[in-house]
Amino acid sequence: xxxxxxxxxNAVSESGAMPSEALLTAMGHFNEELVRxxxxxxxxxxxxxxxxxxxxxxxxxxxxxxxxxxEARELVAGxxxxxxxxxxxxIEWMKRCPNPFEEGTSEIEIRQVFEADDFGTEFTPEARxxxxxxxxxxxxxx
Numbered sequence: 001x002x003x004x005x006x007x008x009x010n011a012v013s014e015s016g017a018m019p020s021e022a023l024l025t026a027m028g029h030f031n032e033e034l035v036r037x038x039x040x041x042x043x044x045x046x047x048x049x050x051x052x053x054x055x056x057x058x059x060x061x062x063x064x065x066x067x068x069x070x071e072a073r074e075l076v077a078g079x080x081x082x083x084x085x086x087x088x089x090x091i092e093w094m095k096r097c098p099n100p101f102e103e104g105t106s107e108i109e110i111r112q113v114f115e116a117d118d119f120g121t122e123f124t125p126e127a128r129x130x131x132x133x134x135x136x137x138x139x140x141x142x
Contacts, residue, residue: 002041002083002113003090007100009075014048014068019102026098034082039093045078073107087112 007013019027034040046052050068069075078100084090090110100106116128 001086001090002081002115003087004111004113005080005082005090005094006076006109006111007045007078008107008109009049009072009077010101010104010106011072012101012103013077014050014072014075016048016050023098023100023102027100030097031080033096034080034093039082039084040080041083042081043079046076049075081113 031040031043034043048068049072052067052069054065054067054069056063056065082090082093084093087110094108094110097108100108116123116131
């Protein structure tokens with residue numbers, strides 16, 4: 001099972017303030033544990049929403065909305081993509097994570113990633129083959 005683990009943004013992360021050396025070191029150690037356990041697939045921090053954009057889709061129309069975006073607590077400041085045996089295992093790993101922000105409240109959200117079988121018969125053999133080709137091409141680039 002793959003899970004996307006999102007660090008919720010806060011006023012500090014949205015201000016563009018960089019984490020301290022101590023926090024970067026603690027996160028590095030935590031990520032190293034995930035790597036050694038064979039759990040970590042990806043992990044990245046994100047720039048504040050002021051440097052971002054959203055695309056709003058209404059039928060065939062596309063509208064670009066530049067950041068910053070309101071409600072920092074609804075934004076994502078960083079993420080991990082992990083592969084675990086169960087959702088409970090994902091929770092246990094993330095409970096071991098250093099507090100993502102040295103000041104204020106931090107919140108991490110864990111969501112299971114859809115797998116091909118979750119889509120049922122609507123995910124045709126052709127679509128499955130296409131996805132497998134895309135994944136292979138991506139893996140070859142890494």
